[in-house]
Amino acid sequence: MARVIELHKSVTxxxxxxxxxxxxxxxxxxxxxxxxxxxxxxxxxxxxxxxISDINDELPIAVLEADIESDxxxxxxxxxxxxxxxxxxxxxxHMDAGMTREGLFGMDLSGTKIAFxxxxxxxxxxxxxxxxxxxxxxxxxxxxxxxxxxxxxxxxSMCDALIITKMDTKDxxxxxxxxxxxxxxxxxxxxxxxxxxxxxxxxxxxxxEYLKKEVF
Amino acid sequence: MHxxxxxxxxxxxxxxxxxxxxxxxxxxxxxxxGKVSGxxxxxxxxxxxxxxxxxxxxxxxxxxxxxxIVEPIEAITFCENCKxxxxxxxxxxxxxxxxxxxxxxxxxxEFLIKEIQVDDEMPTEFSDQIDEDTPxxxxx
Numbered sequence: 001m002a003r004v005i006e007l008h009k010s011v012t013x014x015x016x017x018x019x020x021x022x023x024x025x026x027x028x029x030x031x032x033x034x035x036x037x038x039x040x041x042x043x044x045x046x047x048x049x050x051x052i053s054d055i056n057d058e059l060p061i062a063v064l065e066a067d068i069e070s071d072x073x074x075x076x077x078x079x080x081x082x083x084x085x086x087x088x089x090x091x092x093x094h095m096d097a098g099m100t101r102e103g104l105f106g107m108d109l110s111g112t113k114i115a116f117x118x119x120x121x122x123x124x125x126x127x128x129x130x131x132x133x134x135x136x137x138x139x140x141x142x143x144x145x146x147x148x149x150x151x152x153x154x155x156x157s158m159c160d161a162l163i164i165t166k167m168d169t170k171d172x173x174x175x176x177x178x179x180x181x182x183x184x185x186x187x188x189x190x191x192x193x194x195x196x197x198x199x200x201x202x203x204x205x206x207x208x209e210y211l212k213k214e215v216f
Numbered sequence: 217m218h219x220x221x222x223x224x225x226x227x228x229x230x231x232x233x234x235x236x237x238x239x240x241x242x243x244x245x246x247x248x249x250g251k252v253s254g255x256x257x258x259x260x261x262x263x264x265x266x267x268x269x270x271x272x273x274x275x276x277x278x279x280x281x282x283x284x285i286v287e288p289i290e291a292i293t294f295c296e297n298c299k300x301x302x303x304x305x306x307x308x309x310x311x312x313x314x315x316x317x318x319x320x321x322x323x324x325x326e327f328l329i330k331e332i333q334v335d336d337e338m339p340t341e342f343s344d345q346i347d348e349d350t351p352x353x354x355x356x
Contacts, residue, residue: 002243004332014225124254
């Protein structure tokens with residue numbers, strides 16, 4: 001004898017539930033979780049390093065690194081005084097809520113006000129999985145081109161903020177900031193956009209003010 | 217794209233439901249997959265075959281060897297401007313009827329677990345236990 005059990009359940013439903021639970025739990029602890037997503041080489045670590053140098057004394061930062069290659073980034077981050085932990089995604093192309101929880105609670109979060117999840121360098125898969133973050137932030141670097149929003153529409157449409165990095169190099173590339181902003185705003189009218197150079201410090205203040213406004 | 221991780225997630229959900237229903241073994245799992253869900257059925261089936269036949273404890277025996285059935289869902293876009301629908305895969309974002317890009321995906325990005333088919337026979341040691349633990353309808 002056999003019987004059929006109907007589920008009619010979305011595949012992401014369990015993850016969505018875990019993500020919501022993590023989001024609430026972190027809020028209760030007073031930790032703002034930011035999911036940082038970008039292509040490889042967009043300047044995530046440089047941006048984080050600068051952010052840590054600027055505001056870590058005021059708002060203690062923890063970083064969860066999802067890159068599997070080495071612990072170079074983690075060493076850099078810790079040298080600046082922030083906490084950090086490296087997680088292994090076991091070859092997965094994205095972080096889900098369960099992996100994020102495990103990584104975060106592997107650190108001592110006491111006193112932490114902002115936790116950054118450095119998601120796997122990839123603009124497709126991470127956009128589809130809720131990690132439990134309070135804010136999704138994407139990084140686009142000038143050399144990647146102002147037409148990137150046209151190629152990865154989902155990523156740009158689901159983010160709360162976009163940081164355009166390496167602005168100090170814009171004269172060397174055919175990157176038009178206004179064109180880029182108009183592509184992005186068409187996909188996502190409410191998004192915050194911060195053009196910055198983590199190298200010179202230009203524009204960092206606006207990004208850091210945004211963080212200060214969002215902390216619990 | 218991320219076929220393997222979704223396969224693990226489907227397996228986890230199905231095993232949970234089968235256990236809740238005291239089913240000893242899952243024979244088939246039927247999923248509904250939108251044509252623009254980004255998941256490729258042939259990759260999905262390959263990952264599935266591997267994931268339900270891993271050695272030892274890595275695969276739960278309850279789902280070992282289960283077959284995956286994929287039911288496709290057509291991708292259809294609705295145009296807000298002329299209120300007509302069209303084939304998303306053929307025309308993407310711009311409406312072929314009126315040329316407007318004020319359109320949205322009506323269906324086609326679904327990834328749903330529809331149902332599982334399970335063996336209904338309970339091993340005796342389990343059925344005894346259920347009889348004792350199940351409260352009578354009068355008490356419930």
